[in-house]
Amino acid sequence: MPSELKIYNTLSREKEVFKPLNAPFVGLYACGPTVYNEVHLGNLRTFTTFDVVYRYLTHLGYKVRYVRNITDAGHLTDDGDGGDSKIEERAKLEQLEPMEIVQKYTTSFHEVCDIFNLLPPSIEPTATGHIVEQIEMVKRILAKGYAYEINGSVYFDVKKYMETHPYGQLSGRNVDDLLEVTRELSGTSDKKNSYDFALWIKTPDNALQKWPSPWGEGCPGWHLECSAMSGKYLGHQFDIHGGGMDLKFPHHECEIAQGVGADGVVPVRYWMHANMLTVNGEKMSKSKGNSFLPKELFAGEHKLLEKAYAPMAVKFFMMQSHYRSTLDFSNEALQAAEKGYAKLINAYTNLQSLVYSTAAQKNEAEDKEINDLCEQIYDKMNDDFNTAEVTAVLFEMSKKINSFKEGHIAIGSISETTFKRLKATFTAFIKDILAIDKADAQDDNTADGLMDLILSLRKDARDKKDFATSDKIRDALLQLSIQVKDGKEGTTWSKN
RNA sequence: GGUCGGAUGGCCGAGUGGCUAGGCUCAGCUCUGCAAAAGCUGCUACAGCGGUUCGAAUCCGCUUCCGACCUCCA
Numbered sequence: 001m002p003s004e005l006k007i008y009n010t011l012s013r014e015k016e017v018f019k020p021l022n023a024p025f026v027g028l029y030a031c032g033p034t035v036y037n038e039v040h041l042g043n044l045r046t047f048t049t050f051d052v053v054y055r056y057l058t059h060l061g062y063k064v065r066y067v068r069n070i071t072d073a074g075h076l077t078d079d080g081d082g083g084d085s086k087i088e089e090r091a092k093l094e095q096l097e098p099m100e101i102v103q104k105y106t107t108s109f110h111e112v113c114d115i116f117n118l119l120p121p122s123i124e125p126t127a128t129g130h131i132v133e134q135i136e137m138v139k140r141i142l143a144k145g146y147a148y149e150i151n152g153s154v155y156f157d158v159k160k161y162m163e164t165h166p167y168g169q170l171s172g173r174n175v176d177d178l179l180e181v182t183r184e185l186s187g188t189s190d191k192k193n194s195y196d197f198a199l200w201i202k203t204p205d206n207a208l209q210k211w212p213s214p215w216g217e218g219c220p221g222w223h224l225e226c227s228a229m230s231g232k233y234l235g236h237q238f239d240i241h242g243g244g245m246d247l248k249f250p251h252h253e254c255e256i257a258q259g260v261g262a263d264g265v266v267p268v269r270y271w272m273h274a275n276m277l278t279v280n281g282e283k284m285s286k287s288k289g290n291s292f293l294p295k296e297l298f299a300g301e302h303k304l305l306e307k308a309y310a311p312m313a314v315k316f317f318m319m320q321s322h323y324r325s326t327l328d329f330s331n332e333a334l335q336a337a338e339k340g341y342a343k344l345i346n347a348y349t350n351l352q353s354l355v356y357s358t359a360a361q362k363n364e365a366e367d368k369e370i371n372d373l374c375e376q377i378y379d380k381m382n383d384d385f386n387t388a389e390v391t392a393v394l395f396e397m398s399k400k401i402n403s404f405k406e407g408h409i410a411i412g413s414i415s416e417t418t419f420k421r422l423k424a425t426f427t428a429f430i431k432d433i434l435a436i437d438k439a440d441a442q443d444d445n446t447a448d449g450l451m452d453l454i455l456s457l458r459k460d461a462r463d464k465k466d467f468a469t470s471d472k473i474r475d476a477l478l479q480l481s482i483q484v485k486d487g488k489e490g491t492t493w494s495k496n
Numbered sequence: 497g498g499u500c501g502g503a504u505g506g507c508c509g510a511g512u513g514g515c516u517a518g519g520c521u522c523a524g525c526u527c528u529g530c531a532a533a534a535g536c537u538g539c540u541a542c543a544g545c546g547g548u549u550c551g552a553a554u555c556c557g558c559u560u561c562c563g564a565c566c567u568c569c570a
Contacts, residue, residue, distance in 0.1 A: 031570070039570080046570035075568080086568070172499060173566075222568085244570030249499095251569095274570070275501090281562065285569065320519070321509060326502080326563075333508045336520035343519085346533075380510095388510045392518035402534055406527085467529060474531080485533045492533090 003382045005060065007240070008324060010248065010271040011170055015384055020239050021269065026062040027238030028054060029230045029268075031247055032124070034071040035105035036086040039112060040291040041314075041329070042277040042284035046244045048315060049274040049323040049385075051118040053242065055433050056381060067233050068121040070109075072102040073128050074209055075222035085219075088208045098208050102128075112294045115311050117435045123233050127225040131211045134220040134228045137262050138199045138213075146261035150190040152202030152216040156257060158195050165260055170271060171249035197254050199224055223254035230267065231259070241268040245275050246283075274323045279304065281328060306331040309338060312436050316341040319387040319434050340395075341436070346494065347398035348430050348437065350405040356419045360412030367414040373397050374425045381433070390429060397426050407488065455484070455491050 006015040020026045030050040033039050039047075047068075054066045074085020084092070091098045113120070127134075138154050141147045146161050147154050158167055158175065168174055175195055198221035203210040210217045220228075230238060236259065243252060252271065259267030276283045279290040292302040300308030317337035321327040373396055380389035400422070403409040411419065431437045454473060461469040474484045477493070485492050 033570075034568085043570045049570090168499095171565075174499085176498095245501095246565070246569055249565060250567095276564070276570080278563080283564065283569090287569080317508090325509085328508080330508080332520085336508060338520095340519045343533095350534090386510075389517075392510070395518055399535080406534055408535055462529080465529070471530080478532085483532070486528070486531085487533080488527085494533090 003379045005382045006384055007270050007272060008384045009269075010273050011268075016270065018239075018270065020062065021237065024061060024063050026057055026064045026240070027230075027234035028057070028064055028066045028240045029226070029234060029238065029242070030066070030068045030121075031226060031243035031251070032068040032070050033105075033109055034074075034086060035102050035109060036074065036090045037105060037286075038108050038293050040284060040286065040293055041297060042291060043244075044112065044116060044294060045277045045318055045323075045327065046242075046274040047113065047118060048116060048318055050242045050272075052319075052323075052387065052434060053240070053272070053385060054119060054121075055435060056385065059428060059433055065123070065234060066119075066121040067123045067125065067230060069226060069229055070102075070106055070124055070126045071222075071225065072099075072106070072126045073131075073219055073225070074098070075219070084207075085209065091208060099128075102126075115294065115298070116315055117312070117437075119435075125229045125233065127220065127229075128209075130225060130229050130232070131220065133232055134224045135200070135213050137224060137228045137231070137258065138220075140262040141199060141258065144261055144264075146257075147199055148192065149215055152218060153190060153198060154200040154215055154221075155191050155196045156199055156221075156254070156261065157192065158197070158257070159193055161257055161261060165257070167257055168253060170253050170256060173249060173253070197221060197223060197250060199258070223251055223258060226251075227255050227258040227262070227267065230255075231263065236263040236265045237267055237269065239268075240270045240272060242272040242274065245273045248273055275326045278326050278328045280330075284329065304329075304331075307335075309334055310341075312345075312438060313338040313341045315434075316344070316391070316436050319436065320391050322384075322386055322388050324384070340391075344391075344394055344398055344430070344436075345438065347401045348426065349494065351401045351423055351426055354401070354404055354411065354419075354423070356411060356416050358412045358416070360410035362415070363409075363413035366409060367418050370397075370400060370414055370418050370422050373400070374421050377425060377429060381429075387434065390434070394426065394429060397422065401426070405487075451482075451493055455493065458484075459491065 005018040007018045008015045028050070030047070032047075033043060050066075050068070054064055057064045072087070074087030074089075087098050087101055090101050094101065096104075110120075138147065141156065142149070142154065145157075147156050161167055162175065200213060200215055200218050201221060202216055202218045207219070210219055230241065241252070241255075256267060259265060278284060282288060282290065284291045290304070292304060294311070296302040297305065297309055297314060298311055300306070314334065314337075317334055318327065320337060320340070373393055377390055377393040377397075380386045380393060383389070400409065404411045454477070458470045458473040461467070461473070477484055482493055482495050485494070
């Protein structure tokens with residue numbers, strides 16, 4: 001009896017059974033990076049979370065359209081007039097065109113995604129490529145009376161909107177509180193109320209990125225692109241919208257208001273938010289100076305890092321926690337994950353080499369246990385993508401697999417159907433869903449041939465009880481991160 | 497200040513009103529020429545104080561501590 005997929009919806013603060021609007025089609029939108037510099041590991045956690053969501057929904061048979069944007073239009077502060085955007089700042093710093101900055105860091109982002117074995121989205125729209133759509137959306141909001149224009153900028157009229165619609169539900173905020181605390185920003189304050197937000201912002205004359213609009217030259221407000229692009233590719237209402245916890249307010253709250261304001265429809269059915277990666281209990285962020293880049297992690301070159309860590313081990317580290325919990329980074333935790341990961345992959349490798357054989361007495365209890373594990377793992381995943389529990393089941397399965405390999409349990413004691421189910425389930429979760437199998441499995445025939453030769457020489461030495469030679473080979477290989485494993489049916493090896 | 501979330505064994509990290517999470521570490525055993533790998537066994541925790549209950553780490557209240565958002569942020 002397979003369980004139903006449940007998703008924790010930030011909007012209702014409850015786990016809800018997932019029912020797509022138009023099954024088997026699913027619309028999934030995740031907020032992508034602003035490409036003014038490189039993504040750090042914390043950013044990557046969110047993208048990894050939604051990669052798993054995308055992969056799992058696909059695995060379940062849904063036809064998923066996964067849209068993840070690239071924010072390549074820098075955004076000024078809400079009040080406009082505030083000088084340069086992040087991208088412009090960077091462009092001036094590096095003495096490059098804004099679009100060179102955008103290109104550079106988009107490419108770098110893609111490389112990191114690739115290394116982390118994240119699938120490319122179905123559509124990866126850019127903000128600058130959808131200026132027209134954004135302007136059209138502003139027009140619709142203006143036409144409905146939920147926005148006003150002042151001095152070449154257009155602002156969303158939150159107070160007006162609240163007369164007929166709730167605002168602040170997603171983030172649990174009420175506007176009175178916002179009013180009290182909102183800081184007086186220096187410079188102009190064209191907005192009627194401090195909690196209004198910009199849809200279109202007049203840019204300074206020297207701005208590098210600006211576009212013509214009915215209200216003069218300017219750039220789109222920073223919440224607008226996601227609304228315009230999700231609406232274009234997924235429809236005015238779609239299934240799942242994801243992003244980091246820190247985007248809940250104001251970004252996602254504003255998206256809801258824009259969607260309703262422009263098209264009269266609540267845009268998103270299920271809101272998902274990934275929690276932060278922390279360092280010593282504090283959010284990893286560039287401004288705190290506690291962030292590091294994926295490539296620094298893989299090279300071990302950062303003051304916070306004791307050593308280099310393999311990408312898939314890091315990904316597994318993330319999978320061991322739930323996406324809605326904060327995950328605290330530490331060398332100790334990462335090294336523990338590294339070892340656990342190696343164990344899991346070892347079992348995965350063993351599984352591929354197992355061959356079913358009926359020559360054994362059937363053991364109903366064993367058979368049931370394995371079938372239960374195969375069912376449990378889906379139950380766990382269906383429970384709001386609980387990858388932490390999933391990894392626990394994978395370890396249980398690993399024990400079984402290794403026991404088959406070692407002959408501690410006769411493989412024929414379970415039915416062939418059960419064996420095939422185990423193999424298919426384990427493989428699917430490692431390879432297709434969590435996607436933590438070694439991506440660098442480029443078949444290196446030379447290496448395999450060399451290893452066969454070396455191990456056969458070592459076997460000769462061992463047969464002659466020339467352990468000095470055999471141990472010399474073993475130790476030298478270990479220096480190359482190649483581990484030799486002497487088993488009952490000969491020697492195998494693996495490279496870390 | 498406002499809103500929200502969290503405090504779990506040596507470390508990381510799930511979870512449920514009563515039943516072993518899992519990983520790492522540590523100890524012992526099996527296997528092994530010796531190791532490693534693998535298997536088995538052991539190590540029983542839920543911030544504090546009250547309350548509800550036959551029973552709470554899990555529900556409620558209070559206290560302490562930590563974090564996130566309220567400004568760009570995944």
